[in-house]
Amino acid sequence: MELASDELQLLVLVLVSITSALIGTFFVLRKMTMLANALSHTILPGVVLAYLAYHFFHGTNGHIDFSHLLPSDGYLIAGALLSSFVTTFLTRAIVSALPVAEDASIGMVFTLLFAVGIILVTSLTKSAHIGAELLMGNVDALHYDDLTFMFWIATVNIAILLLSWRPLFATSFDALFAKMCGISNEKVSYLLMAQVAIIAIGAFRAVGVLLFLAFLVTPALIARRFTHKLKNLALASCLIALFASVIGVAFSRHMLSYYELPGSTAGLIVTILALAYGLSLAVIKPVRA
Numbered sequence: 440m441e442l443a444s445d446e447l448q449l450l451v452l453v454l455v456s457i458t459s460a461l462i463g464t465f466f467v468l469r470k471m472t473m474l475a476n477a478l479s480h481t482i483l484p485g486v487v488l489a490y491l492a493y494h495f496f497h498g499t500n501g502h503i504d505f506s507h508l509l510p511s512d513g514y515l516i517a518g519a520l521l522s523s524f525v526t527t528f529l530t531r532a533i534v535s536a537l538p539v540a541e542d543a544s545i546g547m548v549f550t551l552l553f554a555v556g557i558i559l560v561t562s563l564t565k566s567a568h569i570g571a572e573l574l575m576g577n578v579d580a581l582h583y584d585d586l587t588f589m590f591w592i593a594t595v596n597i598a599i600l601l602l603s604w605r606p607l608f609a610t611s612f613d614a615l616f617a618k619m620c621g622i623s624n625e626k627v628s629y630l631l632m633a634q635v636a637i638i639a640i641g642a643f644r645a646v647g648v649l650l651f652l653a654f655l656v657t658p659a660l661i662a663r664r665f666t667h668k669l670k671n672l673a674l675a676s677c678l679i680a681l682f683a684s685v686i687g688v689a690f691s692r693h694m695l696s697y698y699e700l701p702g703s704t705a706g707l708i709v710t711i712l713a714l715a716y717g718l719s720l721a722v723i724k725p726v727r728a
Contacts, residue, residue, distance in 0.1 A: 447586055448578040448645075448704065449688045454589040455642040456654050456680035456708070458596050462634050463655035464673045467663065468611040471628070472656050473542050477526055477549030478632060479652040482639045483556030485522030487563065489514035515640040523636035526552060527629070576647030576705045585644055592641040596634050603630065608669055646705035654680065657712040664719045683711045 466475045493514050526548055533544040600607065609617035610624045617624060635655065642651050662675035687708030694700045 445688065445692060447581055447583065449685065451581050451586050451589050451645050452578065452684040452688060452704070452708065453681055454586075454593045455638075455645055456658070456684045457677045458589075458593045458638050459642065459651070459654040460658040460676035460680035461600060461673055462596065462631065462638060464659045464662070464669075464676050465607055465611055465631055466635070467656060467659040468669075468672075469628070469631075471631070473545050474526075474530075474632070475635060475655050476652050477530070477545045478523055478635050479639060479655065480549045480553040481522045481526045481556070482519055482636060482643065482651075483522075484552055484559060485518035485520075485636075486515065486640075486643065487518075487556055487559040488521065489518030490563075492518070516637060519636040519640040520633060522552070523632050527632060576643065576645050576650060576703070578645050578704045581645060585641075589641045592638060596638065599630070599634065603627070607631075611669070646708075650705050650709050653709040653712055657709075657716055658683070661712070661716050661719050679712075679715065683708050683715065687711055 463475070466472055529548045529552075530541070530544045533539055533547065534541050537544075539547075606617070606622045606627050609620065609622055610627045614624045638655075639651050642654065646654060658676040658679040659672065661679050662672050665675055666672055687704055690711075691702055691704040691707050694702055
């Protein structure tokens, strides 16, 4: 199936935005945005480890290029999951062993792991352009395989959310009641973190590891100005993410076609989301729970 470049980019970004907004709704409700921030950054060393595994088993004639990695290879998923579990383990270990608050522990872990990732990228990558694409994304480098992979990520994550809707609802609004009903809040949290790690892998080629957090959190923050009902919140988050993606791609192409000003499409979408949130703060009276 042949798709025009703009169509491919738009479809991938729409899937990334909607899937991120759905999962991000629960991160916002559960006040786990700091952990989401950590995961969006600590995915970087996982990507590097995935490349090293690919290089070891397949070989690339000594030329290190992260573009060899495709989501369908499986190495990226394994690296992302490893990074997410290492992040969680180190965060909990520091909280248990030291008199440190959880948010401080998350901050220490994600800055350490992200710094390790940056060191590995700059050490292994001879082309600074490739390293920049890894951090900031490049929608022009997307392939049809990225769309297929992101489609399956979206499908699987939506299915998981539907099947886990009651545990997610209970633990997000009343963790004590959920515990009395035999629902493990910790297991639900691990499930969400694993989902975020996999979504980040599907998203990093389009938006990079730095911009992913905005796709995850901002639509839910905007939607929460309108409603606190979970179904309405999830739906509004998806619609906001969809709107921002369409407008971002259209504006990016307009600037390139008429003014010959190339810009980051993902960066424009994040900017649109930030402006929308600022506008919601200024003109919309928040709905009280």
